Amino acid sequence: MTMPQEDTDTVRALQGLESGNPSVRLRAALAVGSTPDPRFVDKLVERCAVEPEFYVREMLTWALARHSSSMTVPRLVDALRSERAQARSQALHTLSKIGDRQAWPAITRALLTDDDDEVARSAWRAAVVLVPEGEEPELAAVLTTQFGRGKRETQLSLSRALIALGEVIMPTVRAARTDLDPRVRAHAIATERLLRDPDAGFEFAIEEAKRVVALGGTSQEG
Template identity: 55%
Template sequence: MTTLADDLTDPRSSVRLRAVMAAGTDARVEDLEVLVGRCAVEPDLQVREALTWALVRLPAETVVPRLLDELHRPEAQARSQALHTLSKIRDGSVYPEVAERLGDDDPGVRRTAWRAAVLLAPGDEGPALARRLARELGQGDRETRLALSRALVTLGEDVVAPVLTDAAERRGAAVREHVAETERLLADPDAGSALALERARREMALGRGKRASG
């Protein structure tokens, strides 16, 4: 009979997924280390989501300190997955530790930290968080810009609008363009899907162009 640790190293993602789902269904604190450890290396997104689900089903007082330890791991995926899981647990007391990752060296970790921070920030921290996030306006690729816009919009118009106005007035063209995208998303939440579709179309066009020229 295989153990959870054995199943989580199986090359078949279906086996790993079933193992995690079983562990979450019969949630046991004894599985905490194995589940957290797998978060750092699991390549399949669906299995990673299941790992988060299984961890959320364990007692928060046990899981949260262990996830905070993961925020200091050298592996970007370990930090990102820990942030994602903390955002699902919704324990606002961890906001200071999450905020420390807003400027993480890894772009993927930064995006996850933005999403987690806006969900976990106490109400009185909203304006300061909006100003901190606004420093990133105009930077990164389309995916990063859209992730930042969505995070800012989550804070609410009353909090974000003054920060966007200030950024547009004080900074350059790239920031103004990003502010306009964020304001569009603020006015119409469905605009985010349109922006993502636009990005996908451009990438497909670029891919066709490269194949044609190659």
């Protein structure tokens, strides 16, 4: 008894996602996204957790976004509890692309302050996409606890996330300008300057903020 062509294609695609060749995995993810099928969802989420190639992960995310959010969101939310950092990070990234606010309760403080920088950055980006109207100030209060964290790339990600929330961030940002930690103060000042002047650039803003902090100021503008 021969297998129907549809089932054969499904098996071939699922096998392709496991190939040792990243180009084959990429084509398989493209094929799966081009013909969405609920049978693919679990495998796509599973591959997101372990896929080593960035461009293949992006295709996996695209393929998941092509499926019904009623199928994908619950499985991605489950992945947020994984002990594997990449599973959490990629699930957050995919949820931000899907944009279904039913996932918002899963964006916990623990994820927003995750020890892994990539997980935290993905959580920040997902949070500003999914936050319900009216809850932005509470989100800003959590995000500003991360001021001064990590290297420039991480700090820029945090500033961008906060700036995306708009003026509601200002009370907590201003409070952070008086923090005892000079890194926190500098990051808060730089974020405010970027909010006021998006064209300034983060490097300029952070260096200018460091000078202000070094001189003992808190840049009490506005």
